[in-house]
Amino acid sequence: MTSKTGTECFVYMTLPGETESVTAGRFELTKDRRGNALGKFVYGKSYLARGNAVAIDPIELKLSGATYETARLNGVFGALRDLGPDYWGRRVIEKRAGIPQLGELDYLLNSADDRAGALGFGLGQNPPAPRRKFNKTLELAKLQEIAEALMREEDIKTEEAAQIQDLMLIGTSMGGARPKAVVEDADGLWVAKFNRPDDRWNNARVEHAMLELAKICGISVAANRIETIAGKDVLLIKRFDRAKTGKGYTKSRMISGLTLLRAEETPDARWSYVLMAEELRRVVEEPKRDALELFRRMTFNALISNIDDHPRNHALIAKEREWSLSPAYDLTPAAVVAQDHRDLAMEIGDLGRYANAKNLLSQHTRFLLEEEEAKAIVSGMTDKVRTTWYDVVRAQGVTEKDAETIRSAFVYEGFSF
C-alpha cells in the first residue's frame, strides 16, 4: 500500500483490553509556506465521544478536539514516529519498493502491522482487521537467511522478491538499526534480534547476558532467551507491549524516551536522564518507583559502558489507562580503550554525560532519592557488576574470548574518580 495523496492517513488505536482497533484520528503531513515539514493531527469526534478513549501521547497529543501541529521530527509527531521503522525496517521497505528513499508517511503506511505500541496507520476510514498470522519461531532459520541476504547488500538484487515479502510481513515496523524480526510461539510474540557478520563479538549472547546482569542489579527486564539456529545465536525478547488472550493480542500504548523528552533525533540538551526523570514523574502512575528504576538504569549503563543509551532505548508503556516505564531493553557494553573518561549518550548530572559515580549522585533529588539512598544504590550496583559480570556472561554462554574482548566495558577506572 502506498499513500495515494501522499499527505494524509488515518490513525487507528487498539483500546486497552481490546484486540481490534478503532479509528482514533487523522494525521496530515504538509509543508508550511517556507517549505518546512508541518504535521497536523486531530482526534475524530466519535473517538472522543467514547467513554474508554485514551490519548496517543500523554503530553503532546492529549485527548481534545484541538488540531495539533508540529514542525519537529520532519513533521511526524514523536508518538507516531516511534512506531515507524528505523534504519533496518526502512531498508527492507526500500528494497521491496525498489525506491532508495521514501516519504515519512510511506514508511508508516508500508510497514507491517506488528509495530510496537497500540497504533495502526492506513488510508481507510475504518481500520483493517487485526493480523492473526505471524511468523513462527520455527521459521527463524528462514528469517535469519533472508536477514543475512539483506545485510549482504550485493546479494539482495538476486534475492527472490517473495522472500523479501515474507520478511516484510514481520518486524519491519519495530525500530532500531539491527536486523530483527517478530516471531510467535505458544507463549506469544517475541522480537528476534540476529547477529551481524561484522559484530565484534556474539551480540545475541552478550545482550542476553547484559539483561541477566541488569536483573541481578534489581532492574526490570523483558523475558528473553537464546535460540541457536543453523549454528548461529538469535536473541528472542518477549514483547512487553502485547498480551495473548483467547481472542487475539491486546496491545499496550508505547512512546519512546525521545517523545517523552520532546527531543530531536540528533543529540541536544534535552537528551538527559535528569530531564527524563522529571518528565516521567509528571506522567507515570508511580513516580517514585519509576524514577528509582530510571536511576538504576542510568547507573547500570555507566557501569557497563553502554554508550548507545540514546532516548529511543527507553520507553513508557500503558497497558490500561496509566503509564509506566517499560522493561529495560537494548543493553550493550562498549569495549572502549580510554580508562579515565567515558560519556553516555544522555546527560547524567552536573558533570554532563560523564559516566562517573559522583556525576550519577549529583542530581539525586530529581530522581526522588535521598543522598544516602542514591549512594547505597550506586555502591551496591558497582559491587554487583564488578564481582559478578564475568561469571554471569560465562554462565550465559559468552565465550572466554568474547568475555575478554568486552572486559574493558565493566566498571572502568574513571567511574570511581
Ligand SMILES: Nc1ncnc2c1ncn2[C@@H]1O[C@H](COP(=O)(O)OP(=O)(O)OP(=O)(O)O)[C@@H](O)[C@H]1O
Ligand atoms: N521486548 C520488546 N517489546 C516491545 N517493543 C520492543 C521490545 N524490545 C524492543 N522494542 C522496540 O523495538 C525497538 C528496537 O529494539 P532495540 O532497541 O532492541 O533494537 P536495536 O536495533 O538494537 O536498536 P539500536 O538502533 O538502538 O541499536 C525499540 O526501540 C523498542 O521500541
Ligand SMILES: [Mg+2]
Ligand atoms: Mg535500540
